[in-house]
Amino acid sequence: MSHDAWTTLERLRERRPLVHNITNLVSMDVVANALLALGASPLMAHAEEEVADIAGLAHAFVANIGTLSPDWVAAMHVAASRMADQGRPWVLDPVGVGATPYRNAAAADLLRRRPTVVRANASEILALAGAAGTTRGVDSTHAADEAVEAAMAIARVHRCVVAVTGAVDRVTDGSRTLEIAGGHPLMGRVTALGCAASATIGAFLAVERDPVTAAAHALAVFGLAGEIAALPPAGPGTLRVRLMDALYGLDEATVRSRVRIS
């Protein structure tokens, strides 16, 4: 990569990109707060009457199917299509894909629109790739490394970048694969942090053109903030509060010394 995660974060804080989210109802609060804490401007809007206009203003778009319904999915297609027309990036978070045929079809249809980046956990990536038929709710039951092959296949077929998050995060464009260390297991006990990670990728894509670099930097920064938030251990309530403080407060020395991308 031509530069480091700190440079990208600094640019994000200067430009305050507008990130449009059509996200699930559980994640609304934490996604908006994570984006604001990072320095981005979140915007949530889903009505078909305005979604194309909103997409016209946005620097990045994030589609998250966690609590999907037909009208919201239709709005995601409109926004994604508008972003593509403008040459602007968008992220697909296929929450819970594998759980139901409806969810599988919705995720597959959105994938065919070629998101810039897909972010999911290992079992979702396996389900999305057809490598696994089922997913158990929204928690990952497969290790991230088992899903790397599936992620690379998705990336190649759909010409997008795929981020698989877990104990170690992986970002691949089908040939190049980066590994990002960081995060903390207790993050899995706070709802919608995966959704917030996807939104963070959206914000980074708005200020960094290379999607592999943007996704890797985003996950490195998000994971580092999570690590800081988890220690000393207190519990998932405290972790969530400190995560917002950490996303806001990350400084150059911390980011430069602790981000580990390989």
Next chain:
Amino acid sequence: MSHDAWTTLERLRERRPLVHNITNLVSMDVVANALLALGASPLMAHAEEEVADIAGLAHAFVANIGTLSPDWVAAMHVAASRMADQGRPWVLDPVGVGATPYRNAAAADLLRRRPTVVRANASEILALAGAAGTTRGVDSTHAADEAVEAAMAIARVHRCVVAVTGAVDRVTDGSRTLEIAGGHPLMGRVTALGCAASATIGAFLAVERDPVTAAAHALAVFGLAGEIAALPPAGPGTLRVRLMDALYGLDEATVRSRVRIS
């Protein structure tokens, strides 16, 4: 009861039951976080296109009418019906019943589907039983003990278990009534903790077949976590954060020494 609340909580943490929620829009975040902190797997989904499939995966279902609309209520019926077919438990939280005729009809219709457990505050139970015609929003204006008769009547007529929460919580199947001490008045100043208590009952039902025992253990654990979270007093913001930490961190010594069910 054949065993204690600690045993049930331990089993929940081992099995991580999948709890499907169709809950109100205010409670989404706190319900999902409470379930994760406890050790359960929350899943929110309401689209008619997938709700039966989701119910097919779930170990328990929780229907909460706080911000009801016809399509969401229809989805609750589909999920409840599927749970009944599978012999799996579900919980009804009739938030704000008594406030409007629409809400009364929706609550009564769902009650006729025989939830495993109904959880509500005293004024909601009175409204649900027809013992009181009005409710003032979603806060309880009647003492829990006045509602016990109504709860017993509902339990007998609808062959379900009814939990009335308040300063002291009661759980009844129409003949047996347990009292659960615990909780803290400041919990009333945090939104949707009643909804989170209902979801907690759902998680406990997934690992304990006797619904009186499951509901009593759930309310005892939730109340104990609330008590721990409320002290030393700081305010409702801090209480909510510490509640998640306490649900996550409860240990055997604390649960065995402090749970009071009689």
Next chain:
Amino acid sequence: MSHDAWTTLERLRERRPLVHNITNLVSMDVVANALLALGASPLMAHAEEEVADIAGLAHAFVANIGTLSPDWVAAMHVAASRMADQGRPWVLDPVGVGATPYRNAAAADLLRRRPTVVRANASEILALAGAAGTTRGVDSTHAADEAVEAAMAIARVHRCVVAVTGAVDRVTDGSRTLEIAGGHPLMGRVTALGCAASATIGAFLAVERDPVTAAAHALAVFGLAGEIAALPPAGPGTLRVRLMDALYGLDEATVRSRVRIS
């Protein structure tokens, strides 16, 4: 003003007014928690089947268009109309007006129903007045003082009170304009605090008939709580938690000595 902010807050805590909100999906949690912490009773309901009945019970209503859709906007009109018929107050928060033609039309239509108070940031007020054609998402990009002329024009034409929030808040009925100092810049890094301020105005309107006084007292109390929550600085996660504690814990000495309305 015939009395001070403390007196109004004390009255609110005694009467616990029922505040009906049709608000955006991002703000549900923080709005309900802020109202409960203050001492009011929040109620969220949007179904056309019950919205008029809910409005019949409410002491104040707050319409917030942040994540608007046609059915929710229709429900806002029903509730606003019912409040007007009953001579009860309501607040319009035109979140993101200026961003899209649909949002502009929805805000203008609601404004024609003569809300008791409109609360918005400077760029939203300018957009609402037609003084500016665009708004950049939901964050204010104009200083509050530039928008005072526009606020006065709206207040005169639509015979309502307009509150413009920013570094200094202004409340005007078109002739009289009050300035309220307070708050902290870090509040802009927590989502939906503007929405929570609008809901706070709703709660104050329920116990104070003069809308200029009610809005000024509400913003003074909310800003003071924000100031207390922001110091010593920790970050936006901690600020949000402490804000709820501060709204709950504000005492007479603090309010009397620190509220600055001129």
